[in-house]
Amino acid sequence: MTVKEKRRGRPQGGATLSRERILEVAGELLGQEGKVPSLRKLATELGVDVMALYHYFPNKGALLESLCCQLVAGIYCPQEGQPWRQELARLSQSYLSLLRRHGGLLETLLGMSSSGPAQVFMARFDQAVAPLNLNEAQRGHAMALLVDYLHGFALAIHCNSCGGLEDDTHLQGPLNFYLDALEARV
Numbered sequence: 001m002t003v004k005e006k007r008r009g010r011p012q013g014g015a016t017l018s019r020e021r022i023l024e025v026a027g028e029l030l031g032q033e034g035k036v037p038s039l040r041k042l043a044t045e046l047g048v049d050v051m052a053l054y055h056y057f058p059n060k061g062a063l064l065e066s067l068c069c070q071l072v073a074g075i076y077c078p079q080e081g082q083p084w085r086q087e088l089a090r091l092s093q094s095y096l097s098l099l100r101r102h103g104g105l106l107e108t109l110l111g112m113s114s115s116g117p118a119q120v121f122m123a124r125f126d127q128a129v130a131p132l133n134l135n136e137a138q139r140g141h142a143m144a145l146l147v148d149y150l151h152g153f154a155l156a157i158h159c160n161s162c163g164g165l166e167d168d169t170h171l172q173g174p175l176n177f178y179l180d181a182l183e184a185r186v
Contacts, residue, residue, distance in 0.1 A: 017048055019056045019066070026067050027102070034103030034158075036064060061113075068109055068117040071098060075121070078128040085179050088128040092150060092175055095121065099154035106154050121147065132186045142182055149174065 025045050029037035039060055043050040057063040076094035078087035099106050109117055125143045134142060153171060 017046060017052060017056075022046065022053060022056055022063070023067050023070050026063065027071060030067070030102045030104055030108075036104050036108050039063075064108060065112065065114050065116050068105065068112065069120060071102060071105060072109075072117040072120045074098065075124065077124055080127070080130075084128055084131045085183070088125070088146075088179065089175060091124050091128050092146065093171070096150055096154060096171065099150070100157055103158055106151060106158070110151070129182075132182070134186065138185070142185075146178060149178065 022042070026037060026042055029042065029045060037045075039050050039053055043053055046052075053063070057066065072095075075098055076090045078091055122143060125146070126139065129139065129142065
């Protein structure tokens with residue numbers, strides 16, 4: 001009988017363990033497996049004991065919050081002075097692309113009790129629609145409608161085993177309809 005050697009402390013092979021490295025590997029696993037990795041799986045990939053992760057994150061929820069915020073922060077950032085329709089379309093396509101690449105991200109975002117990742121998207125949405133001078137209620141309704149549509153579209157992509165939704169061709173018509181309606185409203 002062999003005794004399995006415990007992995008304690010620093011990663012094997014001279015790699016350094018850091019908050020950034022943990023988030024990088026967690027993001028890679030989320031993209032590969034289409035679901036949030038367990039802490040045990042993440043620790044194994046990093047070559048450390050699970051307890052080493054708690055030095056950087058107090059719990060799995062804090063790790064997920066940081067991971068989701070980091071991933072959502074990578075979406076398109078609307079540029080001031082550019083046409084609002086173009087900027088909102090780019091933001092929408094970028095967000096949908098993120099949800100495509102990381103299959104389990106949508107479920108993770110929807111199951112979170114914190115609003116950190118949502119705050120990132122809301123700030124970018126507000127940047128894109130700033131030229132429309134929407135009041136707070138209009139902005140809230142417009143964002144909720146768009147986000148719900150994008151989430152539904154992402155869910156359809158992941159549930160559609162036949163394919164056909166991999167590119168943005170099916171997104172363009174409804175997105176343009178939404179943009180037209182938003183423009184007509186103001």
